Amino acid sequence: MHRTFFPRDMLAEMDRLQRDMQQAFDLAPTIRGFGSNGFPALNIGATPQAVEIHAFAPGVDPGTLEVQLERGLLTIAGKRASVLPEADAKAAVHINERFEGAFRRMLTLPDDADPDAVDAKLTDGVLRITIRRRASAQPRRIAVQ
Structure with a gap:
């Protein structure tokens, strides 16, 4: 027992x-x-001036990436191709942990995000999207008289 x-x-x-x-x-x-x-994994942060989004997408062809912003909804879509060998009688895949295929991530942005001030750059497999905040929403110092 x-x-x-x-x-x-x-x-x-x-x-x-x-x-x-x-x-x-x-x-x-x-x-x-x-x-x-x-997929892709995301890091999202904000400063008083902008919203920063980092999408980690190694192996994604920049030509397949699509970033859209419509009515406060940011969409990141694309496709990652397979790196596996072609179907061959001599080749065998024992473990395949790498994601491949089409993907789509959608994020709701804050109300003060400016849809006309968006910048997206892909460097070393990291897609960096910067969305500036509207000037009217940024903090400002008011002089007291």
Whole structure:
């Protein structure tokens, strides 16, 4: 008979089991294979002057990338081609954790983002999108008399 010194919380065990089952069936691609965050991975930050978005998309051809901004919704779409060998009797793939195929990420931007002041650059597999804030929304110092 196995005996434990720490009593188990049945609800915690059920929660752990549910998380494990969700991870097993979750099919959203990430850099490690399959997870829940999607491709490309994003870093999003803001300054008083702009919103900065970094999309990590190594191996994506710049010609396939499409960045659109419509009614406060930013869409990043594209396609990453396969790097696997062609179907060949002598070649075999044992593990394939790299995401390939079409992707689309959509983000809602803050109300003060200026749709006419957007800059997007792809450098070393990182797509950097800068969206300036409207001048009327930027903080300003008011002189007290």
